Amino acid sequence: MNQFKFYKTRTFQELIIFVAMFVLTMLHEWMKMDTLMDLVKGLIFFSLLYGQAQLHRRLLFPLFLAKRHKAYFFLFVISTLIVSAILMVLDYYWIAPEIFGNGESLIKGMLYHFVLCIISTFTILSIFLVRQYSSALQKRNEAQLLLSEINLKFMHAQLNPHFFFNMFNNLYAVSLTDPGRTPNLILKLSALMRYQLESGTKDQVSIPDELQFIDNYIAMEQERVGKRCKIEYLIEDEVRALRSYTIAPLILITLVENAFKHSVTATRDWFVHIKVRAVDGRLYLYIENSMPDQNLTTPSTGIGLVNIRERLKMLYDGKYELSATSDAEIFRTRLFIQLNALAHG
Structure with a gap:
């Protein structure tokens, strides 16, 4: 039966989240994707956004939870600027050069990619936090259920000797009279x-x-x-x-x-x-x-x-x-x- 539980694995769940977020993020671009290369460009662009979110989730967010706020915000800004710059370079030279050819300023483009990185990071992070909370809640419920079952068995085990104790007392009384x-x-x-x-x-x-x-x-x-x-x-x-x-x-x-x-x-x-x-x-x-x-x-x-x-x-x-x-x-x-x-x- 274990082969049918692959959908519960973390790898499969993260793959589903990746695909779903890719579809939602690139939804407004689907009509413009006429070739396989357009799809590849979109996939690479989103993968960088997703990688930024995963970097934040696995390396930076623990700093925030540990109350190392200064280090968290510093590294968050630096990593976001780096990924934003990479995305803008890709857009400028390969993915969408026509946008900058129409007079789009580099500063405005950088700001757009910076904000896009922030939004995608916290959106994807929120999904994982909700999933993590749900998983923790399920484990806690399972632990409570297991504890309840243990308590029930313990009470049942208590009841048996208690009952027999009274029965043997009754038997002893009758044996005398x-x-x-x-x-x-x-x-x-x-x-x-x-x-x-x-x-x-x-x-x-x-x-x-x-x-x-x-x-x-x-x-x-x-x-x-x-x-x-x-x-x-x-x-x-x-x-x-x-x-x-x-x-x-x-x-x-x-x-x-x-x-x-x-x-x-x-x-x-x-x-x-x-x-x-x-x-x-x-x-x-x-x-x-x-x-x-x-x-x-x-x-x-x-x-x-x-x-x-x-x-x-x-x-x-x-x-x-x-x-x-x-x-x-x-x-x-x-x-x-x-x-x-x-x-x-």
């Missing part, structure tokens, strides 16, 4: 871990796959908490049918996990209500859970919510809304995501 249920929970945890590892290499996963992962997680939580927590889990049928839509993996599970982790109460009804629906290519997640008793609150690393907010901002900037509100008894989480709207991937 009801050892007979431990083997079944280990199998469910194995399925969760398999999905975690497989999705970790993907930018997007299908909606049914992500929902199946949440199904398994909630089933494992149901095994752990038994009848102590009232769990309501509703996924509308049209959501499970969204096979042509994708979502960033492990976006939803963090909110579901937090609902179970931070809802434990012994003084009121312990509940977790989860509803997932889809409307016009948008996925909506509604979660309500009981406010926890202070003495039963599970210590939190804080990684989960920080992680998901950062991932949502990077992946779905302007295409999502996440809100969390609470009162004395209920904590409410609302999330909507515009599906298939990943900024990366």
Whole structure:
């Protein structure tokens, strides 16, 4: 495929600029060019102008950028006078002697060529500066994109051990209270871990796959908490049918996990209500859970919510809304995501 990218090389781009500027500069002379020699004369004349611009761009302009202004202006005037003199001599003796034969003064001719050199120099220099700025901007955007992708992978790598840490804590708790249920929970945890590892290499996963992962997680939580927590889990049928839509993996599970982790109460009804629906290519997640008793609150690393907010901002900037509100008894989480709207991937 590299042979088709020659147009991105600096040599090709400069050739295009040379041809385009030659055509524009000599446009008013095209009607007078009757022979090949006329074209050669025009090409030589423009090449000197272009060479003056390149000399200024590569050797003189860096002096200006380095704030060596006196040296810059001195060398600029000298080089422009030299090229102007060469152009006037060519015009006088070879390219257009008829102009001076009609009484055109040498001083006026010199001034014309001097101004022409200045105009062409700064015109061509401006084109290269714009191209250089565009190239630098593109590289900066590519660097920012690469940094964003690295950050996403880092956050994903953070999320996996954070999730497993909580799962193994749950497994340990069940093994103490009801050892007979431990083997079944280990199998469910194995399925969760398999999905975690497989999705970790993907930018997007299908909606049914992500929902199946949440199904398994909630089933494992149901095994752990038994009848102590009232769990309501509703996924509308049209959501499970969204096979042509994708979502960033492990976006939803963090909110579901937090609902179970931070809802434990012994003084009121312990509940977790989860509803997932889809409307016009948008996925909506509604979660309500009981406010926890202070003495039963599970210590939190804080990684989960920080992680998901950062991932949502990077992946779905302007295409999502996440809100969390609470009162004395209920904590409410609302999330909507515009599906298939990943900024990366």
